[in-house]
Every structure is written in structure tokens, then in C-alpha cells.
Amino acid sequence: MLESNNLVTFNGLANSSAYHTFLLDEERGRLFVGAKDHILSFDLTDMTMNNQLISWPPSPSRRDECKWAGKDLQECANFIKVLHPYNSTHLYTCGTGAFHPVCGYIEVGKRPEDNIFRLESSHMENGRGKSPYDPKLLTASLLIDGELYAGTSADFMGRDFAIFRTLGEHHPIRTEQHDSRWLNDPRFVSVHLIPESDNPEDDKIYLFFRENAIDGEHAGKATHARIGQLCKNDFGGHRSLVNKWTTFLKARLVCSVPGFNGIDTHFDELQDVFLMSSKDPKNPVIYAVFTTSSNIFKGSAVCMYNMADVRRVFLGPYAHRDGPNYQWVPFLGRVPYPRPGTCPSKTFGGFDSTKDLPDDVITFARSHPAMYNPVYPINNRPIIIKTDVDYQFTQLVVDRVEAEDGQYDVMFIGTDIGTVLKVVSIPRGTWHDLEEVLLEEMTVFREPTVITAMELSTKQQQLYLGSSAGVSQMPLHRCDVYGKACAECCLA
Amino acid sequence: MLESNNLVTFNGLANSSAYHTFLLDEERGRLFVGAKDHILSFDLTDMTMNNQLISWPPSPSRRDECKWAGKDLQECANFIKVLHPYNSTHLYTCGTGAFHPVCGYIEVGKRPEDNIFRLESSHMENGRGKSPYDPKLLTASLLIDGELYAGTSADFMGRDFAIFRTLGEHHPIRTEQHDSRWLNDPRFVSVHLIPESDNPEDDKIYLFFRENAIDGEHAGKATHARIGQLCKNDFGGHRSLVNKWTTFLKARLVCSVPGFNGIDTHFDELQDVFLMSSKDPKNPVIYAVFTTSSNIFKGSAVCMYNMADVRRVFLGPYAHRDGPNYQWVPFLGRVPYPRPGTCPSKTFGGFDSTKDLPDDVITFARSHPAMYNPVYPINNRPIIIKTDVDYQFTQLVVDRVEAEDGQYDVMFIGTDIGTVLKVVSIPRGTWHDLEEVLLEEMTVFREPTVITAMELSTKQQQLYLGSSAGVSQMPLHRCDVYGKACAECCLA
Numbered sequence: 013m014l015e016s017n018n019l020v021t022f023n024g025l026a027n028s029s030a031y032h033t034f035l036l037d038e039e040r041g042r043l044f045v046g047a048k049d050h051i052l053s054f055d056l057t058d059m060t061m062n063n064q065l066i067s068w069p070p071s072p073s074r075r076d077e078c079k080w081a082g083k084d085l086q087e088c089a090n091f092i093k094v095l096h097p098y099n100s101t102h103l104y105t106c107g108t109g110a111f112h113p114v115c116g117y118i119e120v121g122k123r124p125e126d127n128i129f130r131l132e133s134s135h136m137e138n139g140r141g142k143s144p145y146d147p148k149l150l151t152a153s154l155l156i157d158g159e160l161y162a163g164t165s166a167d168f169m170g171r172d173f174a175i176f177r178t179l180g181e182h183h184p185i186r187t188e189q190h191d192s193r194w195l196n197d198p199r200f201v202s203v204h205l206i207p208e209s210d211n212p213e214d215d216k217i218y219l220f221f222r223e224n225a226i227d228g229e230h231a232g233k234a235t236h237a238r239i240g241q242l243c244k245n246d247f248g249g250h251r252s253l254v255n256k257w258t259t260f261l262k263a264r265l266v267c268s269v270p271g272f273n274g275i276d277t278h279f280d281e282l283q284d285v286f287l288m289s290s291k292d293p294k295n296p297v298i299y300a301v302f303t304t305s306s307n308i309f310k311g312s313a314v315c316m317y318n319m320a321d322v323r324r325v326f327l328g329p330y331a332h333r334d335g336p337n338y339q340w341v342p343f344l345g346r347v348p349y350p351r352p353g354t355c356p357s358k359t360f361g362g363f364d365s366t367k368d369l370p371d372d373v374i375t376f377a378r379s380h381p382a383m384y385n386p387v388y389p390i391n392n393r394p395i396i397i398k399t400d401v402d403y404q405f406t407q408l409v410v411d412r413v414e415a416e417d418g419q420y421d422v423m424f425i426g427t428d429i430g431t432v433l434k435v436v437s438i439p440r441g442t443w444h445d446l447e448e449v450l451l452e453e454m455t456v457f458r459e460p461t462v463i464t465a466m467e468l469s470t471k472q473q474q475l476y477l478g479s480s481a482g483v484s485q486m487p488l489h490r491c492d493v494y495g496k497a498c499a500e501c502c503l504a
Numbered sequence: 505m506l507e508s509n510n511l512v513t514f515n516g517l518a519n520s521s522a523y524h525t526f527l528l529d530e531e532r533g534r535l536f537v538g539a540k541d542h543i544l545s546f547d548l549t550d551m552t553m554n555n556q557l558i559s560w561p562p563s564p565s566r567r568d569e570c571k572w573a574g575k576d577l578q579e580c581a582n583f584i585k586v587l588h589p590y591n592s593t594h595l596y597t598c599g600t601g602a603f604h605p606v607c608g609y610i611e612v613g614k615r616p617e618d619n620i621f622r623l624e625s626s627h628m629e630n631g632r633g634k635s636p637y638d639p640k641l642l643t644a645s646l647l648i649d650g651e652l653y654a655g656t657s658a659d660f661m662g663r664d665f666a667i668f669r670t671l672g673e674h675h676p677i678r679t680e681q682h683d684s685r686w687l688n689d690p691r692f693v694s695v696h697l698i699p700e701s702d703n704p705e706d707d708k709i710y711l712f713f714r715e716n717a718i719d720g721e722h723a724g725k726a727t728h729a730r731i732g733q734l735c736k737n738d739f740g741g742h743r744s745l746v747n748k749w750t751t752f753l754k755a756r757l758v759c760s761v762p763g764f765n766g767i768d769t770h771f772d773e774l775q776d777v778f779l780m781s782s783k784d785p786k787n788p789v790i791y792a793v794f795t796t797s798s799n800i801f802k803g804s805a806v807c808m809y810n811m812a813d814v815r816r817v818f819l820g821p822y823a824h825r826d827g828p829n830y831q832w833v834p835f836l837g838r839v840p841y842p843r844p845g846t847c848p849s850k851t852f853g854g855f856d857s858t859k860d861l862p863d864d865v866i867t868f869a870r871s872h873p874a875m876y877n878p879v880y881p882i883n884n885r886p887i888i889i890k891t892d893v894d895y896q897f898t899q900l901v902v903d904r905v906e907a908e909d910g911q912y913d914v915m916f917i918g919t920d921i922g923t924v925l926k927v928v929s930i931p932r933g934t935w936h937d938l939e940e941v942l943l944e945e946m947t948v949f950r951e952p953t954v955i956t957a958m959e960l961s962t963k964q965q966q967l968y969l970g971s972s973a974g975v976s977q978m979p980l981h982r983c984d985v986y987g988k989a990c991a992e993c994c995l996a
Contacts, residue, residue: 233766269800274725277800308761308769308891309801339831399800400892 019456022059024482025050030147031478035095035103036467040124043467043476044103045483046092048147051105051118052483053129056472059485064129066118068092070110078110081168090114091147094139094162096155102132104155104179106143111168113139141166141176141184152200152219155179161217161242163200173198175219175242175257185248185255194260194381198223198238202285205244206319207294213357215244218322220265220300222282235305237265237282239317239387241326243355243366249374250367258366258377261353263325264386267302267315269393279313279394280305284407284466288421295319301408301425302394312405314396314423315389325387326353330380342384352377395437396423396448403429407466409475411488422451424475424488426463431455432477432486456484511948514551516974517542522639523970527587527595528959532616535959535968536595537975538584540639543597543610544975545621548964551977556621558610560584562602570602573660582606583639586631586654588647594624596647596671598635603660605631633658633668633676644692644711647671653709653734655692665690667711667734667749677740677747686752686873690715690730694777697736698811699786705849707736710814712757712792714774727797729757729774731809731879733818735847735858741866742859750858750869753845755817756878759794759807761885771805771886772797776899776958780913787811793900793917794886804897806888806915807881817879818845822872834876844869887929888915888940895921899958901967903980914943916967916980918955923947924969924978948976 024031025047033046036056043054053064070078070090078088087108094106094115101122106115115137121128144151144165153162159180166172166186173195174186188194201220208214219240224233243259268276279302287296298317304310329342330352350356352373356363363369369377389395398405407426412419425433434452456463456477465478468488477484516523517539525538528548535546545556562570562582570580579600586598586607593614598607607629613620636643636657645654651672658664658678665687666678680686693712700706711732716725735751760768771794779788790809796802821834822844842848844865848855855861861869881887890897899918904911917925926944948955948969957970960980969976 232768232770235765235767271797271799273727273797275727275797276724277798278724304801305763305765305767306769306801307763308889309796309798309803311801334829337826337831337833339829341829397800 018487019454020059020485021457022052022054022063022483025065029480030091031480031483032464033092033095034465034467034476034478035097036469036476037097037120038469038471040120041472042120042124043469043483044095044118045465045478046095046105046107048089048091051092051095051131053120054476054483054485056469056474056476059476059483066129066131068107068116068131070112070114074110074112078112081111083111087111087147089147093143093147093151093164094153094155094160096153096160098155098158104160105131106139108143108145108147109139111145113143113145115139115142141174141178141186144170146170150199150201152202152221154203154205154217156205156244161203161219163198163203163219163221175240175260182247183255185246185257187260188253188256188378188381191381192226193379194262196224196226201282204285204287204296206287206296208323208355209294209357209359211357211359213245214355214359216355217242217244220282220285222280235280237267237280237300237302238262239265239322241353245355245357246366248366249369251371252374253378258369258374259353259355260377260381261326261383262381263322263383265300265315265317266386266388267300267313267394269313269397278305279303279311279315279397283312283405286408286410288410288412297421298322299408299410299421299423301405303404309399310404311397311399313394313398314405314408314425315394316391317387317389321390322387325383325385327351329384330376331382331384332380340382340384343380348372348376352380391446395446396425396435403427403431405433407463407477409466409468411468411470422488424466424468426456426466426477428462429460430457430463430479432463432475454486456486457481510979511946512551512977513949514544514546514555514975517557521972522583523972523975524956525584525587526957526959526968526970527589528961528968529589529612530961530963532612533964534612534616535975536587536610537957537970538587538597538599540583541581543584543587543623545612546968546975546977548961548966548968551968551975558621558623560599560608560623562604562606566602566604570604573603575603579603579639581639585635585639585643585656586645586647586652588645588652590647590650596652597623598631600635600637600639601631603637605635605637607631607634633666633670633678636662638662642691642693644694644713646695646697646709648697648736653695653711655690655695655711655713667732667752674739675747677738677749679752680745680748680870680873683873684718685871686754687713688716688718693774696777696779696788698779698788700815700847701786701849701851703849703851705737706847706851708847709734709736712774712777714772727772729759729772729792729794730754731757731814733845737847737849738858740858741861743863744866745870750861750866751845751847752869752873753818753875754873755814755875757792757807757809758878758880759792759805759886761805761889770797771795771803771807771889775804775897778900778902780902780904789913790814791900791902791913791915793897795896801891802894802896803889803891805886805890806897806900806917807886808883809879809881813882814879817875817877819843821876822868823874823876824872832874832876835872840864840868844872883938887938888917888927895919895923897925899955899969901958901960903960903962905981914980916958916960918948918958918969920954921952922949922955922971924955924967946978948978949973 030048035044045052049069051066055062088110090107092107098104103118117132151164198221225236240262246259248255268278281303284301286299332343411422423435437446461479467476475486522540527536537544541561543558547554580602582599584599590596595610609624643656670676690713717728732754738751740747760770773795776793778791824835903914915927929938953971959968967978
């Protein structure tokens with residue numbers, strides 16, 4: 013375990029915590045961090061210099077209301093949950109607002125040298141469907157073309173979970189309410205846009221989350237990791253599913269190790285997702301971090317998925333059951349046309365909008381949100397497994413490195429004890445036989461604390477890490493520690 | 505880890521192995537051991553003295569047939585799988601007979617001093633439904649009142665698993681064939697008679713086994729531990745279920761640790777069962793050893809069950825499903841009378857034999873062999889859990905010890921690396937809060953080898969252990985190792 017002297021740490025503000033929401037802005041050379049009652053702006057080259065700060069606590073009256081509603085005073089603050097680029101001059105941000113979600117615009121200027129960092133306090137918006145009420149709930153969001161896609165909870169009690177699209181010119185749209193087949197107590201991890209073809213009409217939004225399995229009470233409670241899809245141009249149904257997604261589909265993400273007797277060991281608690289973009293923007297490689305659901309057997313795993321497998325599952329059979337006492341089976345009947353989940357576009361069929369979809373398509377989509385087949389990882393097993401250690405993985409970023417003998421994906425894995433593992437998967441002959449090599453294990457936070465946010469700047473060759481306690485910055489490759497001749501370093 | 509000098513070991517015969525089938529005969533002072541091609545008789549006081557041996561290999565022609573059928577030559581031997589007292593002068597024994605099961609009678613004489621140990625080779629019987637064909641398959645049996653109850657496989661291919669009653673004057677009887685609801689690739693562990701009332705007509709046979717779960721393909725493959733029940737006076741149905749059990753019921757045995765989010769960690773691979781008899785023969789305490797099904801997370805646990813909970817489950821709702829695509833639900837309709845699973849007796853109703861059962865009872869029994877509710881362990885959790893070690897539990901015997909401050913159950917746990925753990929569970933205040941104390945960990949077999957058989961002689965105060973390599977004998981309590989004053993020893 014190395015403690016690096018080139019580690020730069022921001023030890024947090026006295027009246028803040030929860031440095032969990034990161035926005036990396038390579039162009040402006042800034043790392044924006046949403047925390048408790050504050051939004052910070054750090055210089056990417058050196059976090060300790062040239063910081064800027066927005067203080068955005070709830071009003072005293074709002075705080076009192078929260079307290080009177082029986083909430084813990086610690087939670088009656090404005091925890092920033094959403095932080096995205098909005099346009100060329102502004103960011104969009106939302107926070108829990110002491111159990112009363114609120115959003116606003118932050119002016120950051122066009123160029124780095126503008127040196128602006130200011131919340132437009134005259135222009136606040138309701139944050140319902142964007143930020144959760146409860147800071148403990150996991151939320152994931154993506155802002156694209158002026159519209160915010162957010163997987164979150166939209167009520168005070170934290171029961172109405174949904175995937176929303178808000179902002180922009182269109183009417184807000186969401187997932188079907190009170191239907192556990194659509195979402196069953198989801199914990200959202202991340203949201204991404206991945207194009208399906210060269211035609212933007214086919215663009216899809218993918219959501220990663222974990223939720224409670226609904227395989228029947230008899231089988232016992234379990235968590236399943238999920239990938240969900242939506243069409244960017246979904247505007248809901250006309251007569252039914254009005255202002256609800258008509259193209260939502262989800263599939264199980266399996267990360268398991270094959271066992272004797274065919275009994276596999278599952279890692280189901282999806283913790284983080286990293287998309288490694290390739291030359292083809294339609295086909296990023298999906299890296300995902302999982303932990304086990306057991307409190308007796310603690311372990312972590314990293315699985316890789318490719319988009320071809322994801323698309324094959326969404327084009328495969330829908331999960332179907334005839335009623336509550338039935339098992340889930342693959343739907344073998346006639347699927348209505350156009351196939352639910354297909355985006356309205358010139359590429360795949362002759363309909364212009366989801367509002368034009370025939371009634372049978374909407375009816376089918378409403379009752380068949382899940383696919384029968386799961387998405388299995390590349391090579392059908394994790395690329396990394398860690399068991400028999402007293403920590404678990406929480407975060408992952410991947411750096412693609414050109415070495416003399418080819419390309420390597422170097423993984424930086426954050427843990428729940430404030431450490432980072434630097435791991436590389438090397439093909440042992442073929443890509444079907446990978447050997448994981450642990451290059452370094454670094455202590456980032458002195459106090460054991462959960463690493464909850466991680467961003468990688470390829471331009472700066474730096475890694476940024478967030479936790480409850482503060483923010484740290486670390487060079488990706490520290491050749492000076494090993495010396496230039498060191499094999500590990502050359503590789504990294 | 506102690507290596508005892510009072511350990512006595514029989515290192516096996518040159519042409520034998522698999523010392524797996526034990527029969528303890530306290531009256532004659534002998535331990536009978538069934539092995540490969542041999543049955544041995546040991547003196548309980550000292551295994552190295554006064555041994556007797558029966559050699560019972562298959563005939564050369566039988567061995568050739570086995571070889572021609574494509575079986576491994578190592579398995580083309582007579583592995584002794586059944587060894588029980590038959591009457592006052594004879595034992596009954598069965599072996600695989602080179603994939604052609606065979607049984608016979610062993611004369612042992614009335615008194616110890618007769619010194620007889622002889623296979624009645626003129627009186628051999630077909631062993632089908634008593635011993636498996638394949639020595640790798642697990643079999644459990646009990647011989648009582650001249651009848652043999654055996655859970656085994658009854659065909660060459662090892663596919664037709666059933667619970668049989670053979671021998672005696674009645675027609676052989678078995679479980680329904682080709683019905684995975686009854687048995688689904690079971691691995692039998694043990695068979696016991698436990699009276700239900702003071703009336704012998706209510707006597708029940710209980711079987712312990714593990715089998716494949718049939719909760720639907722979608723849920724993934726899993727093993728479930730089971731307790732099965734049969735009436736001793738079941739003679740099958742009259743028009744339907746002829747020569748099949750009409751009183752067979754099974755329930756899941758759960759051994760799990762409660763987890764956060766309600767997701768429990770299950771130990772499902774039942775390995776061994778020990779019944780600790782109490783003053784009331786109707787209510788022994790059931791000790792059961794389990795391991796995990798995962799090859800990544802290896803662990804072992806001991807759970808305790810009481811008969812009141814077992815009986816409550818068998819009197820509870822039957823598991824029901826309307827068809828293959830349905831889920832298992834509790835059967836809430838009208839259960840026919842007499843309730844399936846009840847023994848014909850004067851105690852519980854006015855019918856004399858299972859042959860008199862109404863058709864609707866037989867029809868119901870045939871399609872509802874499983875109970876909906878599982879049997880949970882005492883205190884809803886294991887009394888011992890062992891994880892993060894490189895071995896697993898395989899066998900268990902329990903010695904009830906009177907100490908100055910009360911009664912203690914001292915557990916001797918055999919492992920798959922040839923060691924024995926001596927563990928005592930001490931109530932920490934109440935019986936709902938047990939503290940496990942590891943008293944000793946002893947190496948029994950020098951080479952790491954799986955302990956596959958274990959018997960305890962309370963009369964001799966000795967423990968007997970079997971493995972592939974040989975048989976060992978060990979004193980239960982070795983006060984001389986610690987000295988008389990030692991607290992652990994006084995306790996033990």
C-alpha cells in the first residue's frame with residue numbers, strides 16, 4: 013500500500029460534507045463538485061489553488077419545516093444531487109433542498125478566463141422528478157439537448173420512484189406509476205446516451221440501476237442489476253400511457269461466476285458503471301462494478317458488457333406472466349408492430365412519433381417492460397473478483413493506455429475504505445482468457461471512508477475522488493515512484 | 505491444532521478404500537465398517553486389536569461386464585452402502601456389486617464372545633432399490649422391524665431416484681416415478697424413525713436429503729435441503745398410487761443468516777444430520793450440517809431444529825401450482841379428509857390402512873408432495889458459522905454432557921481436510937443467544953482427507969471416524985491433555 017506524496021487533498025469545508033456529485037469540465041479546466049449546501053469549483057491542475065464556492069443552503073424556514081416533518085436535522089440541508097452542463101455559459105444543478113427539491117442555473121462563463129461561478133438565485137425551479145427529497149436515496153441523471161433524464165424518487169416518502177424527462181419545451185414524461193413490473197424500489201447508478209444508428213432519431217438513453225427482484229415471494233428476496241432503455245424521441249402515448257414512456261424496456265445485468273452443479277455465484281449489487289468509448293460511438297464497452305448481497309460473504313467484481321449483447325437481449329423475448337401466481341416466461345405470442353422499444357424513425361419503420369403508435373403496441377409495452385433474457389458479461393464471467401478482503405468496490409474509471417505491445421485498459425477502482433486499486437486486465441493469449449494484474453493499491457483518504465465519486469481527466473492525466481470527507485486528486489501514472497525502467501510503469 | 509497421542513488409526517487395507525458405511529454395535533462392543541469389497545469388524549475399545557474381515561468383491565465376470573459397460577475400473581467393485589442390524593444374530597448389508605447391487609446377511613452371533621463374523625454367501629439378494637449402482641451416489645437407509653427404508657437410485661444410469669421400502673413380508677413400495685415434484689435429483693443424507701404419539705401406528709420415517717430446487721428456470725439453479733416424512737404403516741393406494749407412498753411429504757430445511765435489505769445468506773448443501781434424543785422419544789433435537797452452494801464463497805454452518813416446528817410445517821399449507829408456468833403458492837382450497845400425510849391409526853381418524861384412503865386423498869397426495877412453508881432453525885439462525893477458512897464441515901455427532909452448571913451439547917464436527925472440531929454452544933443468558941466456543945481442533949488423518957463417517961460411543965467415550973483412507977478412533981474428552989483443573993475439560 014503506497015501513500016503518494018503527489019496526492020492533493022481538499023479536506024472539506026467545516027459546514028459541509030457529502031462531496032458526491034462530480035462534473036468534470038475539461039474545456040474550462042474545472043472540476044465542479046456538488047456537496048451539502050455547497051457547490052465547489054476546483055482547478056483541475058491543482059485542487060488547492062484558485063477554488064470557487066457557491067453556498068446554497070435551504071432557507072431557515074424550509075429547514076424548520078423539514079425538522080417539523082420529523083426528519084433528522086443533518087438531512088435537513090440542500091444536498092446537491094444533479095450537476096450538468098446546460099449551455100455554453102451555464103450549468104444546471106438540483107439539490108434535495110431540505111426535503112423540498114430545488115434546481116437552479118449556475119453561470120460559469122464561456123471561457124476559462126471569464127472566471128465566473130455564480131448561482132442565478134433569481135431563477136429557481138421546482139426540483140421534483142430531478143432530485144430526490146431524501147439525500148440517502150441514489151439518483152442518476154443526464155442533461156442532453158436541454159432536457160434532463162433522471163432516475164429518482166419524486167415524493168417526500170421516497171416511494172414513488174421513476175425515470176423522468178423534465179426541462180425543455182416538451183411536457184414532462186415518466187415511467188408508469190405504482191407498477192412494480194416497471195420499477196421495483198430502484199437504486200439508480202447512471203444514465204448515458206448511446207446512439208443506435210447514424211440517425212439521431214434512433215438515439216437511446218440507457219439507465220443503469222439495481223432493484224428488488226420480483227421472481228415471487230417463495231424464492232426469497234433478492235437484488236437484480238438492470239440496464240434500462242428509452243428512446244430520446246419518446247413523447248408518450250396518445251390515448252394510453254399519456255406522458256409516460258412507451259419505449260421503456262429493462263433487462264437483467266448478470267455478473268456471476270459459473271459453479272459446479274450449475275449453481276452460479278452472483279454479484280447483484282450494481283455499484284458503478286463506466287462507459288469506455290471506442291471509435292464507434294454506437295458501441296462503447298460497458299464496465300460495471302458489483303458487490304454481493306450477502307452480509308456474510310462480502311465480495312466485489314467487475315464485469316464487462318458489449319452493446320451487441322445488450323441490443324440482442326432487447327430484441328429478444330419479452331418477459332411475460334399471465335397473472336400474479338404465474339412464473340415469468342418468455343413471451344412466445346405475436347408481438348405487435350412496431351416492436352415495442354423501437355424508436356420512431358425513418359430507419360426502422362414508418363411511424364413519426366410515439367403518439368402515433370397503435371393501441372396494441374402501447375398496451376403490450378405497458379405490460380411487458382422487462383426482457384426475459386439477461387445480459388451476460390463478456391466471456392460469461394467477471395474480469396476481476398475480490399473476496400476475502402475487508403473492503404468492497406464502490407467506483408470505477410478506466411483509462412485506455414497505448415503501450416508498446418498494444419492497447420490496455422487500466423482500471424482505477426475506488427473502495428469503501430478510501431483506497432484506490434489500479435488494475436490492468438492482460439489477455440493471456442486470447443481475449444477469452446484475461447489475467448488481472450494489480451499494479452498499485454493507494455490510500456487516498458486517511459480516515460477509512462467510502463469513495464463515492466470518481467472522475468478521470470485524460471487531458472490532465474489525473475484522477476479525482478470524492479467522499480463524505482472531501483475531494484482528492486491523484487496522478488494516473490506515477491512513473492517517478494517506480495522509475496522509468498519499471499515494467500509496470502511502462503505498461504501503465 | 506493438537507495431534508493426539510491417544511488417537512488410534514487403522515490405515516486401511518491394501519486392496520480396499522472408502523470406509524464410509526458405519527454401524528456401531530455397543531452391545532457387542534464392535535464397530536462394523538462397510539468399505540470397497542470388504543466389511544470390517546473392529547473392537548470398540550481398541551481398533552487395532554481383534555479385527556475381523558469379510559472379503560466380498562464382485563465376481564470376475566461381473567467386473568468384466570461393468571468394464572464393458574464403459575465404467576471406470578475403480579468403480580467396478582462392491583462398495584458397501586448398507587449395513588444394519590437385522591435380527592438378534594444377523595446384520596443386513598448391501599453393496600454396489602460393480603454396478604449390479606447385491607445384498608446379503610452377515611452372521612455375528614448372539615453374544616460378543618461368540619466371535620462370529622461371516623457372510624451367508626448361500627443367501628444373496630438383489631440389491632436394487634437398496635444400494636445404488638454407482639458408488640458416487642449418496643444413499644441413506646434404515647432397517648427397522650425387518651424392513652429396509654432406503655433413499656437411493658434404482659437404475660444403472662443413476663436417474664431413477666426414489667425412497668423405497670423393501671425386505672419383509674409386504675410388497676415393496678416406493679415414491680412416484682418420473683415426477684420431479686416428488687424428488688428432483690436427490691442426494692440422501694439420513695433416515696430416522698421418530699414416533700408421533702405413544703401409538704406405534706403413528707410412527708413416522710423421516711428422511712433428510714438435498715435436491716435441486718424447482719422454483720422455475722428463471723430463478724437459476726439452486727439446491728434445497730429437505731426433510732421428508734412417511735408413515736411406517738403406509739402400504740400404498742388401492743386404485744391409484746399402488747405400491748407407492750401415499751403419506752410422503754417434504755419440506756424445505758432452511759439454514760440461513762438474516763441480512764440487511766431482507767436478503768438472507770443461505771447454507772443449502774445439507775451434509776449430515778444428527779438426532780439428539782431427549783427424554784421424550786417423540787421430540788429429538790435435530791442437528792444439521794450445511795455448506796454453501798457457491799464455489800467462490802465457501803462456508804459451513806450448523807443449524808438446530810425441533811420436531812414441533814417440523815410437525816407444524818407438515819400440518820401447514822401444501823405447496824401448490826396450477827401448471828408448469830405457475831408459481832408455487834400455498835394451497836388455500838379444501839384439503840380432503842383424512843389430511844394427506846396423516847398415518848392410518850386409531851389416534852387420528854377412522855381409517856385402518858392407506859389402501860382404504862378415498863380417491864380424492866390419493867389424488868391430492870400425488871400432486872402435493874411438498875409443503876409451502878419451510879422449516880426454520882431454532883432462533884432463526886445457525887448456531888455455528890464458519891467462513892474464511894480453507895475447509896468445510898462434512899460430519900457431526902453430538903455428546904450431551906452433564907457439567908456442574910448444567911447440561912451441555914458438545915459437538916464433534918468432521919471436516920473435508922481430515923480434522924475434527926470440538927465445539928460447545930453455551931447459552932449467553934438465554935437459549936436465544938448462544939455463544940459458540942471452539943474447545944479443540946484435532947488432526948485425525950495425516951493426509952488431508954474428507955471425513956465421511958462418524959459415530960460416537962457414549963459407553964466407550966470414544967469417537968470413530970471414517971474416510972477414504974481408513975478409520976480412526978479418538979477419546980471424546982482428553983482431560984489428560986489439559987489437566988483436571990482446566991475449565992474446558994471440566995466443561996467437556
